[in-house]
Amino acid sequence: MKLKTTLVILILLSSYFCSAQNPNITPKGGEFVFNPERSECITAEQRQEIEKTINANITMLKKQKKLIYSEQKGGSHPLFAWPLQKSSTSTYNEIYGISGYIDHNTSFPNQLTDYNCGSRSYDTDSGYNHQGIDMFTWPFGWKMLDNDEVEIIAAAPGQIVAKNDGEYDRSCNFNSNTWNAIYVQHSDGSISFYGHMKNGSLSTKNIGDTVVEGEYLGVVGSSGNSTGPHLHFETFTDNSFTQLVDPYSGTCNSMNTDTWWQSQKPYNNPGINAVLTHSAAPVFPDCPTTEITNESNQFDVNETVTHYIYLRDQVAGTSVNLRIIKPDNTDLFNWNFNLTDNYYASYWGGWTSIPDVAGEWKWEATYNGETVTHSYNVGTLSVEDENLESASIYPNPFNDVVNINSTTKIKAAKIVDVLGKTVKTFNETTDEGIRELNLTELSNGLYFITLVGEQNQKKTIKMIKK
Numbered sequence: 137m138k139l140k141t142t143l144v145i146l147i148l149l150s151s152y153f154c155s156a157q158n159p160n161i162t163p164k165g166g167e168f169v170f171n172p173e174r175s176e177c178i179t180a181e182q183r184q185e186i187e188k189t190i191n192a193n194i195t196m197l198k199k200q201k202k203l204i205y206s207e208q209k210g211g212s213h214p215l216f217a218w219p220l221q222k223s224s225t226s227t228y229n230e231i232y233g234i235s236g237y238i239d240h241n242t243s244f245p246n247q248l249t250d251y252n253c254g255s256r257s258y259d260t261d262s263g264y265n266h267q268g269i270d271m272f273t274w275p276f277g278w279k280m281l282d283n284d285e286v287e288i289i290a291a292a293p294g295q296i297v298a299k300n301d302g303e304y305d306r307s308c309n310f311n312s313n314t315w316n317a318i319y320v321q322h323s324d325g326s327i328s329f330y331g332h333m334k335n336g337s338l339s340t341k342n343i344g345d346t347v348v349e350g351e352y353l354g355v356v357g358s359s360g361n362s363t364g365p366h367l368h369f370e371t372f373t374d375n376s377f378t379q380l381v382d383p384y385s386g387t388c389n390s391m392n393t394d395t396w397w398q399s400q401k402p403y404n405n406p407g408i409n410a411v412l413t414h415s416a417a418p419v420f421p422d423c424p425t426t427e428i429t430n431e432s433n434q435f436d437v438n439e440t441v442t443h444y445i446y447l448r449d450q451v452a453g454t455s456v457n458l459r460i461i462k463p464d465n466t467d468l469f470n471w472n473f474n475l476t477d478n479y480y481a482s483y484w485g486g487w488t489s490i491p492d493v494a495g496e497w498k499w500e501a502t503y504n505g506e507t508v509t510h511s512y513n514v515g516t517l518s519v520e521d522e523n524l525e526s527a528s529i530y531p532n533p534f535n536d537v538v539n540i541n542s543t544t545k546i547k548a549a550k551i552v553d554v555l556g557k558t559v560k561t562f563n564e565t566t567d568e569g570i571r572e573l574n575l576t577e578l579s580n581g582l583y584f585i586t587l588v589g590e591q592n593q594k595k596t597i598k599m600i601k602k
Contacts, residue, residue, distance in 0.1 A: 315360025463495030
């Protein structure tokens with residue numbers, strides 16, 4: 137698949153206003169376009185090989201009397217839970233957008249009909265009609281891939297009938313590589329594909345093992361024919377692979393009459409994926425380099441704070457209410473930002489403020505009935521940081537080993553590079569907590585270490601390896 141990011145960033149310096157008002161600016165923003173070239177997720181040859189492998193494994197399980205599905209028992213089709221979830225470390229409000237549904241129009245090219253009679257799908261000149269649902273990670277998909285922030289979970293109970301791992305997971309073009317994937321057969325014989333997983337992230341369970349609804353299967357990656365992290369979710373009624381299932385119920389669903397979702401999400405589902413503050417505008421390098429997000433929640437008095445919002449399914453003619461709230465809970469700014477286009481994913485920012493009051497500030501967005509509030513500190517440390525205020529590391533700069541000096545027990549530590557990628561994590565192994573870190577394998581350069589106390593207090597320290 138092809139990933140394209142159209143980014144137009146406007147950095148605006150604005151002076152401090154004593155009363156809440158519209159900042160009287162119209163920032164430019166960005167649309168995130170997934171798969172504009174409409175490349176197929178699986179080639180015909182790869183699909184044939186996948187089907188051959190699944191059927192060979194089903195035959196093997198039958199001979200071993202381990203196959204759970206039987207035609208005699210059968211049963212009704214499953215009802216799917218949503219197959220993505222945030223990891224415990226993710227701080228974003230939401231983590232995905234949908235770029236394409238299943239194409240019900242078998243003609244091609246550019247003859248598209250999704251389940252809702254729209255054209256939110258794709259086909260190719262060679263005759264491929266999209267057969268799955270593409271759920272891309274948003275915002276900062278590469279950062280989330282690096283940090284395992286978006287997990288793929290079993291949409292329904294079943295038995296693993298095939299899996300593939302070990303493939304390169306930072307693909308940026310249409311290629312001959314196959315994907316990392318898990319294939320699950322449900323009690324009615326239907327089989328679901330979970331494709332494009334991150335290399336090495338797949339469940340350790342083996343072919344023939346069972347999974348329950350909501351069980352971890354892997355992490356969203358960009359393996360196979362892909363140019364951005366996303367999940368391709370696809371289901372067939374049985375292992376003949378002749379009847380595709382569209383889990384969505386709709387007027388133009390030509391495959392099945394009822395929904396396969398426990399709770400079917402709206403066709404367009406406008407919402408807020410993140411409300412963030414930054415020390416500078418985020419940077420989106422070319423695929424597959426991780427984004428430089430410049431996220432920050434700690435600022436000095438009179439330091440410029442840059443505010444951004446990240447939306448999914450933006451609807452033309454709607455508006456987002458935005459507020460920058462001072463520590464006394466009065467508004468520095470309060471205004472409506474009008475949206476003029478329909479985008480599956482977008483981000484808008486460049487709004488800046490220069491706070492001259494210390495304390496906890498808030499950046500808040502309300503869209504489609506949902507309010508997301510992001511807190512940041514100006515001129516003071518958060519309560520968590522205050523509890524670890526005296527914690528330090530030495531030597532700094534360091535060569536191989538870093539020592540931790542803290543009156544509070546340190547139960548965990550995380551090392552992050554300048555791109556925001558977590559490169560190493562540590563957890564306590566003794567009653568004394570973490571006192572020393574061996575960082576021999578790190579390359580020379582700048583890093584950030586986050587120390588976590590036993591009451592989940594946190595402190596981040598900049599360190600340099602020389």
